[in-house]
Amino acid sequence: MRAIEPEYIVMPNTLFTEMPAASIQPAASKIITTDVKAYFGKTQALKGISLHIPENKVVAIIGPSGCGKSTYLRCINRMHEVAGGTISGSILFDGENIFDYDPVQLRRRIGMIFQKPNPFPTMSIFDNVAAGLRLNGRASKKELAEIVERSLRQAALWDEVKDSLNRSGVSLSGGQQQRLCIARTLAVNPEVILMDEPASALDPISTAKIEELIFKLRENYTIVIVTHNMQQAARVSDYTAFLYMGELVEYGDTKNIFTKPSIKQTEEYITGRFG
Amino acid sequence: MSSLCILSVLVAVVPLFLVIYYTLSQGIGALNLDFFIKMPKPVGESGGGMANALVGTAILIGLGSIIGLPVSILAGIYLAENGDNTFGAIVRFFADVLSGIPSIVVGVVAYMLVVLPMKGFSAIAGGVALGILMIPTATRTTEEMIRLVPHSLREAALALGIPQWKTMLRIVLPVALKGITTGILLAIARAAGETAPLLFTALGNRFWSTEINHPIASLTVFIYDYAKAPFEDWNRQAWAAAFVLILLIVIVNVIFRFATRDRYESNRT
Numbered sequence: 270m271r272a273i274e275p276e277y278i279v280m281p282n283t284l285f286t287e288m289p290a291a292s293i294q295p296a297a298s299k300i301i302t303t304d305v306k307a308y309f310g311k312t313q314a315l316k317g318i319s320l321h322i323p324e325n326k327v328v329a330i331i332g333p334s335g336c337g338k339s340t341y342l343r344c345i346n347r348m349h350e351v352a353g354g355t356i357s358g359s360i361l362f363d364g365e366n367i368f369d370y371d372p373v374q375l376r377r378r379i380g381m382i383f384q385k386p387n388p389f390p391t392m393s394i395f396d397n398v399a400a401g402l403r404l405n406g407r408a409s410k411k412e413l414a415e416i417v418e419r420s421l422r423q424a425a426l427w428d429e430v431k432d433s434l435n436r437s438g439v440s441l442s443g444g445q446q447q448r449l450c451i452a453r454t455l456a457v458n459p460e461v462i463l464m465d466e467p468a469s470a471l472d473p474i475s476t477a478k479i480e481e482l483i484f485k486l487r488e489n490y491t492i493v494i495v496t497h498n499m500q501q502a503a504r505v506s507d508y509t510a511f512l513y514m515g516e517l518v519e520y521g522d523t524k525n526i527f528t529k530p531s532i533k534q535t536e537e538y539i540t541g542r543f544g
Numbered sequence: 545m546s547s548l549c550i551l552s553v554l555v556a557v558v559p560l561f562l563v564i565y566y567t568l569s570q571g572i573g574a575l576n577l578d579f580f581i582k583m584p585k586p587v588g589e590s591g592g593g594m595a596n597a598l599v600g601t602a603i604l605i606g607l608g609s610i611i612g613l614p615v616s617i618l619a620g621i622y623l624a625e626n627g628d629n630t631f632g633a634i635v636r637f638f639a640d641v642l643s644g645i646p647s648i649v650v651g652v653v654a655y656m657l658v659v660l661p662m663k664g665f666s667a668i669a670g671g672v673a674l675g676i677l678m679i680p681t682a683t684r685t686t687e688e689m690i691r692l693v694p695h696s697l698r699e700a701a702l703a704l705g706i707p708q709w710k711t712m713l714r715i716v717l718p719v720a721l722k723g724i725t726t727g728i729l730l731a732i733a734r735a736a737g738e739t740a741p742l743l744f745t746a747l748g749n750r751f752w753s754t755e756i757n758h759p760i761a762s763l764t765v766f767i768y769d770y771a772k773a774p775f776e777d778w779n780r781q782a783w784a785a786a787f788v789l790i791l792l793i794v795i796v797n798v799i800f801r802f803a804t805r806d807r808y809e810s811n812r813t
Contacts, residue, residue, distance in 0.1 A: 325547040351702055377705030391718040401704035404714055450700070457704055 299324040299461060299491040300345060305358035307349055314340040316515040317358065327483060327492045329506035329523065331499060333538065337515040338495045342463045343516075345374045345493065346379040362461075377405070380459035386446035386468040388438030390452070395434040397449055401457035416456050424452035425482055444475025451482065460485065464494040468501065480505050499539060503527050511535045517539050564790060571783030577776070579784055584750050584766075590777045594785055596752045600667070600761035601736065603754060603791070604746060608735050612678035613728060620686025620724075621712060627687065636684070643680035650676050651741030659745060667753075667760035670746025677738060678731035685727020689720040714806025725804045731795045739764040763789045 284458045300322040307315040315337045322328050330338040334385045344356050345350040347367060367375055388397050398417045402408045417434075421427040426448040430441070438449055447467060454462060464483070468476040483492060483505045488513065496502050501524060502509055510520040511534075519526060530536045555762070578593045583594030619639075654673035656709055659665055693716045701711040717724075745760035748769065754760075764783050770782035 316623075346703060348699065348703060351699065373705050373707050376703055381703035383696060383700065383703075385696060387694070387700040389697060389700070389715055389719075391715075391721075400701070401706065402714075404701075404706045404710050453700075453704065476575075 278397035297321075297323055300365065300493075301359075301361040302341075302345070303359045303361075305341065305344055305356065305360060307337070307344055307388060308355045308357075309353070314354070314515055315344070318512070318515075318517050320510055320517065320520060322491060323494055323508070324491050325487060325489070326507040327406040327487050327494060327505055329502035329509045330493065330495045330512060331497075331502050331509060331538075332512035332518075334497075336512040338512050339465050341495075341512065342381075342465055342493060342495050345461075346376050346381055346463055348381065377457050378459050379399075379461040379463060380448070380457060382451055382454060382462065382467045385470050386443055386450050388441070388446050388449050390437070390439045392438055393435045394430050394438050394441070394449060397438040397454045398456050405457075417452075420452040420456040421449075423455050423477060423486070424448045425485075426452055444471050444478060447471060447475065447479060447484065451479075454485075459490070461493065462492045464492065466495055466497060469497060476501070492505075499527075511538060513538070516519075545684065564787075567783050567787040567790065571780060571785070571787045574777075574780040574784035575787065579781070579788075583752060587775075592781075594761075594763065594766055594781065594788075596749065597761040597763045597766045597785065598788070599754060600746070600749070601763045601789075603667055603756070603760060604670045604674055604742070604762055605732060605736050607667060608674030608678055609732065611671055611675030612731070612735075613675075613682060615675075616679050616682030616728075616731070617686050617724070619683045621690060621717075623683070623687040624690035625712070636687075639680045639683050642676075643684070646740075647673075647677055647738050648740040651743065651745055654741060654745045662757065664757075665745060665747035665759040667746055667756040667758065670742050670760065671756070671763070673741035673745045674735040674738060677741065678728075678735050681734065682728050682731040685722075685730070686724050689723030690716060692723065693719045709768065721804050725800050729797055729800055732796060736789065736793055736796075737764060739768050743768070763792075 287411075298321040300323075301320075303319050304317045305315055305319070306313065306317050318337075318341055320328075330341060332338050338353070340349060343352070343354075345360060345362075345367070347356075347370075349356055352373070362370075362375070362379065389400060392400060395417055396403075398420050399413050402413060402416060417506075418427060418431075421430065425447060429445060430449075438446065441449060447470075451462075451467075468479045471479065480501060483494065486492060487507075494502075494505065505521045508521065509523045509526040509532075511518045511526065511532075513534060519530060519532045521531075525531075526535060527539060530539060578591060580593060580598065581595050582591070582593035583595055584597075604711065619635065623636060626632065627636065650674050652670050653676065658669035658672050662669065666781040674726055697715055701715040702708065706715070742762050742765050746762055746765070748765040749759045749761040767782045767785045767789070770785070773779065773782075
């Protein structure tokens, strides 16, 4: 496996050139990761990932199973540490080092959607969406109701559940549960949403709904989505990063990555010759 | 094979029904309103009841729960969350050993710890003994039940920016609550049925007392005293007390189940 130095990566967009963080407009890069290495005990899962994630765009991370794409995602909101992993390198969020943050505060600004829908089983639909705010001890009853409605509308679930907000969250279908989880994340009003294969456990119709949602959400949020499904990456993302065995192989405009990738490995993966 | 299973079920269940039937049939003669509201009569007089023992048992269980359950639940949470190390293994090992220790030994410990320093038998000493008896079962069940809660729920909560302690308290514990309740009930039921550790801690009392620093009556000690007494009247009352004890445990069970029932029908899928 050939290590690829950042300067060899073709960066069609100036956003991705290796400029020092300070010279980048805040509106340009929401998250800048430099040489991020992640470990599980002695096993190295990421071998130095440097990426700029632009604001209000969708960045897809693709790659074969075990390439470290989920691990990379979980470094950004420091969930990697919860699982007992360690990280080195720097991750800047709005120009600030995320390791200077209290992880709890950081996660309120960087939300996460998981592969399997995971609504809280002891809570109603309403309580699920309100959980983040309620357990952080802010917002009055009236505010809460407004935020819950707004979040459910944003997640395109309101019309389906508005008459049954007191039903259990787990009584919904899988696709609805996932949108409920998205609403729950939106309610905390994050700036970035990390999605770890959000549609891989869902049927095609629910998947289409989630993709539609991602398309809408990018107006207000920065989204990083990990996916196995290359068509999905091509459909929803503005930029695509291809990871292989813990290394970044290529990163660029989604159109370019899928039509004329500059690195042979990317092409082979996209055309299905390996992975 | 299935007939063998049915047979096994019968073997398991029949003794239970026999116990209930036998205690009821033997004690029914003494089961009346007086039994619940009257005090024991002096030797030689017939009639009377066990009001003080009923209240005493309730107080002893209450004291035991206050002493034992918080420790158990916190220890269970600790073992589930941070117990994957040598210290956790040691705590777990001792909890398992403690659950197998004869209850009379726990009684001796409570005698040394409470009765001797206080220079007298007392309800609080009985409560300490029962509390210690509750700890192993309740701790291990709490741990197991918390471990059963899917990790994804914890992650979901943490990813929302909910602090770890709130995640445990408001997300994980409610999910595990039903199982934990079952464990606590087992612990309470065991404590309620203990006689040996009460003999030299709470001692027993033929008079009305609700003070926790004085000897206190309990159903089990009454059963012990009355069953070996040479009076038929007392023997009958012992049977009745045994039946009431079983009934008490059933009632506690039902109340706990009701309090921790599923709020959502659909959860039972």
